Amino acid sequence: MSIVRALAALLAVASAGAWAATAAALEHGEEIYSRCAACHSIEGNRTGPQHCGLFGRRAGTAPGYTGYSDAMKASGIVWNERTLDRFLRDPPRAVPGTAMTYAGVTDARERADLIAWLREATQPGRTCTIQR
Numbered sequence: 622m623s624i625v626r627a628l629a630a631l632l633a634v635a636s637a638g639a640w641a642a643t644a645a646a647l648e649h650g651e652e653i654y655s656r657c658a659a660c661h662s663i664e665g666n667r668t669g670p671q672h673c674g675l676f677g678r679r680a681g682t683a684p685g686y687t688g689y690s691d692a693m694k695a696s697g698i699v700w701n702e703r704t705l706d707r708f709l710r711d712p713p714r715a716v717p718g719t720a721m722t723y724a725g726v727t728d729a730r731e732r733a734d735l736i737a738w739l740r741e742a743t744q745p746g747r748t749c750t751i752q753r
């Protein structure tokens with residue numbers, strides 16, 4: 622086998638592996654979201670605010686949701702991978718006074734997979750519709 626063909630074969634294996642890992646991570650993330658589904662859904666406000674449109678949104682501003690704590694509204698957080706990781710690790714510590722009575726997702730791998738899945742599942746107009 623030529624060097625180029627050998628490299629191409631290696632690359633194909635590597636990228637198939639990376640894709641499989643991503644698909645597995647997303648599947649795992651969706652599983653973790655079942656813990657959130659007691660209070661949340663992607664589309665529609667329940668006990669907690671709707672998650673459609675979460676990335677890039679200011680904390681405390683999901684359309685039509687009236688249950689926010691003053692602490693969340695005043696937090697100044699904009700949701701992205703980093704702020705979600707911090708909040709979901711320990712909600713009452715990240716936002717003291719939050720109305721989200723949930724202890725958090727302490728496992729870093731679980732949080733990473735959950736956040737990766739949320740990023741996919743909360744894209745307005747592509748994977749979900751914001752309820753006004």
Ligand code: HEC
Nearest residue numbers: 656657660668669670680681683689690693719720721723
């Ligand atoms: C027991 C009910 C409950 C559970 C379980 C729960 N949440 Fe929440 N969540 C809430 C409530 C209530 C709020 C509003 C908090 C506030 O205003 O202080 C909230 C707020 C949020 C926010 C801020 C949203 C915004 O619009 O600013 C995010 C992000 C969030 N939750 C993610 C999650 C994720 C992810 C899980 C699962 C790991 C989860 N929550 C589990 C009730 C819950």
